[in-house]
Structures are given as structure tokens and as C-alpha cells.
Amino acid sequence: MSTFARLHALAAAALDRGDWVQAYRLAAQADAQQPGHPAPNHIGGVAALQLGRVPLAIAHLRIAAQARPAEADALAQYARALVMAHRMDEAVAAADQAAAAADAGDAALWDTLGVVYSKANAHEQAAHAFGRAVAAAPDSANHRFNLATCCLYFGRMEEAEREFEACVRLDPGYWRGHLALAQLRRQTPQRNHLARLQSLLERAASDVDARLHLHLAMAKELEDLGRDAEAFVHYRRGKAAWRDVSGYAPAQDQALFDAIERRFDQVPAGTPGHPGNEAIFVLGMPRSGTTLVDRILSAHPQVQSAGELGNFPAALHRAGGERGRSLAGMVECIPAGFDDWAGLGEAYLRSTRPLTGALPRFVDKLPHNFLFAGFIARALPDAPIILMRRNPMDTCLSNFRQLFAPESAYHAYSFDLLDIGRYYLRFDRLARRWIELFPGRILELRYEDLVDDQAGTTRRVLDFCGLPWDEACLRFDRAAGAVPTASAAQVRSSMTREYLQRWKRYGPALDGLRALLVDGGVQVD
Secondary structure: HHHHHHHHHHHHHHHHHHHHHHHHHHHHHHHOOOOOOOHHHHHHHHHHHHHOHHHHHHHHHHHHHHHEEEEOHHHHHHHHHHHHHHOOHHHHHHHHHHHHHHOOOHHHHHHHHHHHHHHHOOOHHHHHHHHHHHHHHHOOHHHHHHHHHHHHOOOOHHHHHHHHHHHHHHHOOOOOHHHHHHHHHOOOOOOOOOOHHHHHHHHHHHOOOOOOOHHHHHHHHHHHHHHHHHHHHOOOOHHHHHHHOOOOOOOHHHHHHHHHHHOOOOOOOOOOOOOOOEEEEEEEEEOOOOOHHHHHHHHHOOEEOOOOOOOOHHHHHHOOOOOOOOOOHHHHOOEEEOOOOHHHHHHHHHHHOOOOOOOOEEEEEEHHHHHHHHHHHHHHHHHEEEEOOOOOOHHHHHHHHOOOOOOHHHHHHHHOOHHHHHHHHHHHHHHHHHHHHOOOOOOEEEHHHHOOHHHHHHHHHHHHHOOOOOHHEEEEEEEEOOOOOOOOOHHHHHOOOOOOOOOOOOOOHHHHHHHHHHHOOOOOO
16 A cells, blocks of 8 residues: 555544544645645545634645536535635535535435535525435434424424424434424413423433523423513523533623724724625624514515625634634734725625625625624725614523524623623623714614514615615515524514513513613613
């Protein structure tokens, strides 16, 4: 056996057992024996991706994909790396090429493509890919879960429920499936999952992931039955299970807000930004109504929803040389004298293609873009920015009730009620700073105003965005298209007052949060 073959075999074995560092090292040695060979570059690229070295992974996987343009797996892994770098247009193109070459029976490949399409907000293609994965491997709980989630995004609730039930039937320990079923519809005394959830909790009491998902599922179902005090106990236990092992400290987010405020102690000078009002940014605290406004705007015939794009933070990261591992570090890597605002704006818009451009305007509704609103305002001076506001207590409670991606740096604060309160206080301070620094550029919109005066507030939003009035915006709940957010089920119903002042249902359980917000100068009633 040649040295190259031996190194390649050892690298492949290391990859199979999950030893990413060793796999990358051996693949690099094999590549040194035969530079540019697709096989070690494929292994090295996959290993680098697992290690979070995304630019390095792209470099290796590009070699493998270009050398083997008819090999679906090489193309799929390349697409996976590209989507992690928020190079969505290239990722979709590579995924399309992989899909054309894919074997119908390769369930894992189709699932990978579904994930790529989903992250690129190409949800029609994602639904097709996940469907192919289930057809090829109907006994996979993971494939069933992914297909069910896609069905939920498109409002196909009965199909979603069937697939989620299939998921937990195949694997009762697929904890996310139980929470998804609890959240899919309103539970009733005659139809709920409480007995099953309680039994599972008793059997999986030592499993952190189980406690997180099962307690939150119990809380949602008890809440639906009007048993709010019991529900809150489960919300607290579920969130605490993850908070205790996450290593999160509020100082992490305080450092981020401090870095942003230092960077924007005044409006930075420099060249003008990129012209045009194509992008409409809807941002604010999660669970403050951003999805509702996105649905209203995208019901307009001139506007499409692009979903929750990570493209602006990614463009900002590239502008800083892709240095800085944390969000705070990313902000601090933007040079103090940075003045290529037009380049930043143009890079952002280009990165949204081909998802955008079919209609004159599009909505980017990533809530946490509120962190970067100053950069957005400078880079795209004509782009409307809508900052959502909601009763602070309702906002904090809704963040506590919701399970965001546990690994997300954006949502690390969301596992403790007082951590959420502290985060809200810094959000509020930063929001007021943006309004002060960029007068007239940001529309502050209250969720409660939309509920109380849907037509008048909708007209105000359209006027701010420079859009003509259209009655379709009042019928947003009938609009087609995917809703890939935590509000996927909720926003398919018409406007309701049900979610106003929800915090008052919990009484003394929220006294600590209320005191924290009031002491921080926030009006809560």
C-alpha cells in the first residue's frame, strides 16, 4: 500500500469515529503526497467543518466538488459549508447540483440537502428533499422530524402532526418531537399528551436534554388547560436544566452591548452607504411581533419575505476580516476608521441572491439585527428599519416560554427569567440609542398598536416603507409561503388580543422580573 493510500485510509477511519483533529491532520498529510487529490480534501473539508473552521472547510470541499462534479456527496458537503458561511446563492446552486446527481435511496444525503435548503430559506426545495429522505428511510425518527418541521412551516398542520407522532413512535427519546407536538395546537382535556410526558419525565430524570424538552412540553399543555401555576413550575425546571450546564454568564452579553455602544458613541463618518430601499429590516427582541409584521408586509404584492437572514451579521464579520469568535469580538474587529459603508451594503444585498430579487422589495426579519441597526443604517441609508416593541413583561415571559436553539449565541440569555430581564434592559438602552443617533430612520412599532388598530397601524408601516396601500396586508393570515420561525402556527391565525397582558396570569411568580425591570427604569404596565 502506498503512503498516500495508507494516510487516506487512516484519515477516513478517524473521520468515521469522530476524531476530527486526527482526520484533518492525516488528510493534510495525504494531500501533501498527492496535492489537489479530491479524496483527502473531502475528508479534510468535512473534518474542518466539524471543527468550526468554515473558510478552511470551503477551500478543501471546493477542490473535492470541482474534481468530482457528478458525485452528490462531495457537492452536498460543499453546499453545507457554504450555507454555514451564509453564502446562500452558492449553497443553493451546489445543493441543486447534488440533488440532480443524488441516488433516490440515499436518505442521509437527501436529509443533508434538506438542511442546506432550509438554512438557505429555500423551503420548497427543503420539503422535497426531506420527503425524499423519509421515502428512502421511513424508520428514521430524525428524517420524520425534519419533514414534520417543514410541513409546520407551510401550515400543513395535520401532516406535521402525523410526522411528529411517527418520529416519537420510532424513537420515544427523540425529545424535540414531544415538545413540537405540544406546541403544534391547543391541547384540550380530551386530547393531550400529559400522561405520556409525565411517564417519560419519570424515566429520563437524569437526562438534561430530556428534562429541557419534556418540562417545556408539560408546561405548554398545562397552560393550554388553564393550569398556569403548574405550568410555570415546569417552565422554570425545563429552562434551569439547560441553564445549569450551559456555562452562560450575563457578562457575555454585557460585553457585546458594551462593544456596540463603544463602536457607536456617535454616528461614524465615512463614505455614503449603498443606495436603494429594496431591503426592509424588521428587528427587535425575539417574540415581540417581528414575524407578524413580516407576514403583513409580505402579503403586499411588491414585497417578498426572505425570512430570518443571517446575511448582514455575516457581511459585517467578513468586513472585519472574519476575526473574532464571539459576537462581541466580531464587533470589535470592525476597524475604528472603517468607511466602506457602500461596500458593506452592496455585499449584504448581493449575498441575499437568488432568494431575493423576484419582487421589488424584500423583508429581512432577523430579530437580533437590532444589535447591528447602526451598521445597517450607515450601510443602507435608504432601507427602512422597523423596530418592534411589546410590553416588556410580555416580551420577557414569551422569551422564557420559548425554546430557541440551545446552542445559539443570540439566545443564550433565554434560560433564566432574570437573565432575560437583564438582557431586555440592555436591549432597551441600545434601542433608544439607535433612535437618538438616527432620527427618522427607524420606525418604532408597538405590537399592541397592531392589535388595537390593525388597519391604521398597517397603513403607517406601509407609508414608512414607501409602499402603496393594499388590502391584502390586512389578510396576512391567508398568505401562502413558509413561516420558518417559532411563531409558525400562531401567525396563521387572524389578529387576536389573546396574547396581550399574558404576564398577569402568573401573578407572584413574575414579581422578581417586574422589580428588576422597574428598577432599570422600564415601564411595565
